[in-house]
Amino acid sequence: MENFPVINLEKLNGEERKATMEKIDDACQNWGFFELVNHGISHEFMDRVERLTKEHYRKCMEQRFNEVVATKALEGVKAEVKDMDWETTFFLRHLPHSNISEIPDLTQEYRKVMKEFAGKLEKLAEELLDLLCENLGLEKGYLKKAFYGSRGPTFGTKVANYPPCPNPELVKGLRAHTDAGGIILLFQDDTVCGLQLLKDGHWIDVPPMRHSIVVNLGDQLEVITNGKYKSVEHRVIAQTNGTRMSIASFYNPGSDAVIYPAPTLVKNEAKEKNQVYPKFVFEDYMNLYSAFKFQAKEPRFDAFKDVNANAGFLPTAKA
Secondary structure (H helix, E strand, C coil), X not given: CCCCCEEXXXXXXXXXXXXXXXXXXXXXXXXXXXEEECCCCCHHHHHHHHHHHHHHHHHHHHHHHHHHHHCCCCCCCCCCCCCCCCCEEEEEEEECCCCHHHCCXXXXXXXXXXXXXXXXXXXXXHHHHHHHHHHHCCCCCHHHHHHHCCCCCEEEEEEXXXXXXXXXXXXXXXXXXXXXXXXXXXXXXXXXXXXXXXXXXXXXXXXXXXXXXXXEECHHHHHHCCCCCCCCCEEECCCCCCCEEEEEEEEECCCCCEECCCHHHCCCCCCHHHCCCCCEEHHHHHHHHHHHCCCCCHHHHHHHHHHHHHHCCCCCCCC
C-alpha cells in the first residue's frame, strides 16, 4: 500500500516535472491506477459534493436498498453469489448531452453542484490525456482527437453507494472487471475502504485519501497505446461497517469513434502481425462489453481481431 502511486500535480509546474511525469508513466505501465492530489479542485467544493451525495443516499436510496436488497438477497444463501453486486447506483450523463435535469429526486442544489463537478472533471481528464500523450511521444491532443468521433467524447458519472453487508464473504460490492472506456476519475469515500486492484496476481487496496482523485485507465487506452498502458482488473469488497461513497466519472470515446493503436506506437507498422490490438467502433465494443463485463477482456479484443481478419472490413456501429 505504501508503494501505491500518488501523483502531486502541482509538481508539474516546477523542478520536479520530469520526475513527476516519469512517475505517471510508471503508474500507467505497471499499475493502471494512480491517485492525484493537488489536482486543482478545491477541498471545499469536494466536501460539498460529498455532503450532498451522502444526503441524497440517506433520503432517497437507503430505505429502498434495505427493503429490496438487504433483507432478501442473501436470505438462506450459503455459497458466494456471483451474479449480483452489493451496491445502489444512479447514472448521470454529461456529454454529448446532459440528463442531469431528468434524474428524479435530486435537489436543485445537488443538480447544480454535480454539473459543476462534471465540468471540472472533464477539464482534468483532458489535461491528463495530454500528459499521457507527452509520455507516449504522441502529439498534444492525439488522445482527445482519437476519442472524438463525429460528436465529441461521451462523459458520464456513476454515483454508487456500498451499504454495510452482513455477510461480505457471500457477495462482492462490485465484481472484478476492467473498465471499458477511456480514462476514469474517481472521488471515493476516505473513511470506508473497499476498492482493490489486481497487481502481480494479488489484490491490493486502493488507499482512501481525503480529497484525492483516483485515476484508472480503461480498455480503450490499452488499445490506442498498443498495450504499453493497460486497463487493470479491479473490484469492490463489501464491508460490514459504514456505507462507502463512490463517484466515478468516465471520459470515453464517442459512440462512433474508430479506436485503433496509434501508428507511432506500433513497431514495424507495415507488418500487420505486429499490431497487437484490433480496430473497432467504440459502440460495437460497448455492445460486446455489456454482455461480458465481468469476464476477461482478452476475448473481447480477440473477437474484433477475428472480425478484422475474416470479414476484411472494419465493423461499423449499429444504428
